Amino acid sequence: MTQMIRCISPVDGEVYAERPALSISQAGDAVASATVAQLAWATRPLSERVALVKAGVEKLGEMNEQIVEELAWQMGRPVRYGGEFGGVKERAFHMAYIAAEALAPIEIERNSRSRRFIKRVPHGVVLVVAPWNYPYLTAINTVAPALIAGNAVLLKTASQTLLAGEHLVKAFTEAGIPADLFQNVFLTHDTTSRLIAARAFDFVNFTGSVSGGKAMEQAAAGTFTGLGLELGGKDPGYVMEDADLDKAVDTLIDGAMFNSGQCCCGIERIYVVASLFDRFVEKAVAIVSQYKLGNPLQQETTLGPMAHKRFADLVREQTAEAVQAGARALIDPALFPDQHDAYLMPQILVDVDHSMRVMREESFGPVVGIMKVKDDAEAIALMNDSDYGLTASLWTSDFDRAERIADQIETGTVFMNRCDYLDPALCWTGCKDTGRGGGLSAIGYHNLTRPKSYYMRSL
Template sequence: MEFQSINPYNNEPVGKFTALTKEELNEKLTKSQIAFESWRKISVAERCQHIRNAGQILRDNAEQYARMITLEMGKPIFESRAEVNKCAWVCDYYADNGETFLAHEIISTDASQSFVRHDPIGAVLAIMPWNFPFWQVFRFAAPTLIAGNTALLKHAPNVFGSAQFIEEVFTKAGVPDGVFQNLIIHHDETENIIAHDAVQAVTLTGSESAGAAVAEIAGRHIKKTVLELGGNNAFIVWEDADIDNAVKIAITSRMLNCGQSCIAAKRFILMEAIYDEFVAKFTKIVSDLKSGNPLDDTTQVGPLARKDLADQLNRQVKESVKQGAQLVLGGTQKECLHEPTILGNVAPGMPAFDEETFGPLAAMIKAKDIEHAFALSEQSRYGLGVTVCTKNIEKALSYADKVSDGAYFINELVKSDPRLPFGGTKKSGYGRELSKDGMMEFVNRKTVYVQH
C-alpha cells in the first residue's frame, strides 16, 4: 500500500510513502522490545541529555520542519515555526525535570523503609493526529522516553513526511536504534500492534470515534490508554470584561491553526449587555484577516487540512443557518479553503452549538446572566476547557468548581503548557499529558517496603 500527502492549498503532492509489510512491522515491534531492555538501563541523566539534544536539533532545523508541517496540513508558516519551537521547549522542560519527577517518593509507614519508585513499562504506541503534527508527538515522546520506555508512532497518513522528520530528530539526538520508531501503516494494523507483547500502553489524540475504538481494543488486551479527544470549549464573557482584550484573546483562540484545534474556543457565550459590542469588534478583526498561501509569512488563515473537513464544516454552517442562526460573516467554501465564518444567535440544538466545529467558525450565543452562561457551557458532551473573561477575578475563581472540564482559564485562552497537566473529561477523553502527571501515566509506580 502507498500513501500520499497532498498540499491542501494547491492540491499538489508533497510525498509518497510505502506501507510496511506485515513482516517489516513485526520486525519493528520486536526491535522495540529488544531496545527497551537496554534503554531502561541507561541512567535517567543520560536519557535526559538525549532529549535535550532533540530540542536543540528542532531549533537548528526549525525552518525545514515548519515548511513540511505547512506543506502537509496547511497551517500558516509562522504558526508552524512556533509549533516546532514549542516542541523544543517541551524537550527542555523534561530534560530539566526528568530526574526530579522520577526520583523515589519516600513515604513514612511502619516499615523501616518504604517508598515508591518509578519504573518504565515497555513500548508505548502513540496514535497521533495531523493538526499539530510535531507538537502532539513531542509532548508524548519527551516524558515517555525519559521514563525509560520505547515509543512507536502511528501518525495520520496526511503527515507522514512530518513523522519521518520526527524519527530523524531522535536519531540525530543519539537515541539508540529501536527506541523511537515511526510506523508507516494503515489503521487496520492498529489492533495487531496493540495486541503485540511489546506494547504495554497506548496514547491517542484524535476523534471521539477513534478513541472509543482504540480504548475497546486496548481494554480487551488489558493495556492502559490515555485519550485526548475532541472539544467544544466555551468562551464566556461577563459584562465587566475588558471587551477589546477579550476579543483579542478570542480571535487567537478561534482562528489559530485555522480553527483546527480541540482546545480552540468554539462557543462564545456572551452576556446580553455586551453581545452586540463583542460581535461587532470580533467581526471587524476577522474580516481583516489575510487568507492565502500558508507559506507566505503574511498569511494568517490557511486552508483546512483536507476537503472532507471543509465539507463537514460547511454542512454545520448551512444546517445551523437553516435552524435559525444568523450568518454574520463568511460561510463560503472552495475545495479545502473555508472562509472564516461567524454565526450569531446560535442556540442548543444547532450543529454550531452541539457539535465540535473543526475550522474557522465562531458561534455567538447570548446568555441572560452568569448562571445561564455556565449552564450553557456545561451543555456539551465534551469537557476540555473553559475561558471566562472578567475583571472580577475572585468571583470567577468561585465558579471553578462548577466547571466539569479539565481546564479553567480566566482572561486567557485555553492552551497547553509543559508545566501544567493537560487533558479533558466526558467525551474529551481521560488521562493527562504534560507536567509530572504526563510522565506518571506510563510508569510503574512500584511500592517498595523494607522491614529490618
C-alpha cells in the same frame, strides 16, 4: 501488494508525499527491536536520558525552516506563523526540568533493618499516535517524558502530516538516542489495531477523534493495555460584564480562527453577557473581516486552507444548517472570493442556540457561534451542555468569581483571561468524550510509568 500511505496537500489537491505501510510482520519486528533497546535504555542514568532528549529537541530546531514549509504543504498552516518549535522546546524542556523530582522514589522507611519505598518504573514500549493539526507539539507531549522515564517509543503520525515522524526520529537519533529505541512507523489502522489487540505495546497514547479513540479502546479490550486518550472538543469562552472587552475579543477570536480553527483547544462557542454582546460582536466581525485567506506559502496569508476538503465541507454543512434554522452569518462572503475545496472563509454566527450542530458538535474549522447570556448560571449551564470537556475560557477581572465558576464547569482545564494554550506545568487532561488520562506536568510522568513497591528487611 504493499499499501501506500499518502498525504494529499490541501494547497493544490495533489499527492505531496507517500510512504509504504509496514506489514504486520515488519511492524512486529519494530516492536521487538524496541523491546530489546528499552531494557538497556532504562538502566542508563536519568541525567543521561534527560540530556539526550534535550539534545534531540535542539536538533529538531535546526530543521525548523524546512519543517514550516512542509507543514504548509501538508496541512495548510501559513508559514508566517513559524511552526511549532517554540512550544515543542518549552514542553520538552519543562518535562526534563521536573524529571528528577517527578520520578524520584517515595521513601517510606530507610534504616539498618528495613527499607520500604515506591519506585516509578517505565511501562516498556509506548505507542504514540499523533494527529495532523499539531503533529510535533502533540507528539512531544508524550515522546519526551516517555523517553526520559525509560520507555521505548514507536511514533505513528497521521497521513496528513506524513513527514513529521521522520524528522522527529532523525533529530533524536542524530543526537544520540538509540535507533531502535525511538522509531517512526507507518501503519494502517488495521495493523495498528491488530498490534494493540496482540498486546504489542505496554501503553498507548492517542490524540484524535472520538471515533478513533473508540477504535483504540475496542482494540485494547481485554488486553489491559493502558490508554491515554485526548479526543474531541467544543471549547467555550464566557465574557462577563467586568471583562477587558478588547482583549477578550482579540484573544477569543484568535482562539477560534487560528490554524483555520483546527486547534485541539480552539474556541468553538462564545457566550457574552447581554451588556457587552453587541460591542463584542461588532469588534469580532471587524477582526475577522481583515483576514487574508490564501496560499499558506505566502507571507501575507493569515488563514490557510483546512487540512482536507472533507473537513471544510463538514464546516460548510454545519454553517448552512444553522443559517437555515435561523442563525445569521455576519462575515460577507464577498471578502473571501477565492474559497473553494479546502479553502474555507471564516464565519461568525449569531442568533444561534444549542439545537444547532454548530453549537454542539465539534466543528474544528474557522466558524464560531456567539450567544447572549443573562448571568453566570445560564453561562455555566450552556458551557456544560456539551459531550466534550477539554478547556473553557473565562473573562473577568475577579479571581474569586472565576474560580467559583471554574469549579462548576465540566472540563479538564479552565483559563482566566486567556485561551488556546497548553501550560506544561499543568496536567493536560479532559473529561466526558474528550477522553481520559493526562499529559505533561508530574502527572504526565505518572501515566507513563507504573508504581513498583519495595519492602526489604534484615533478618
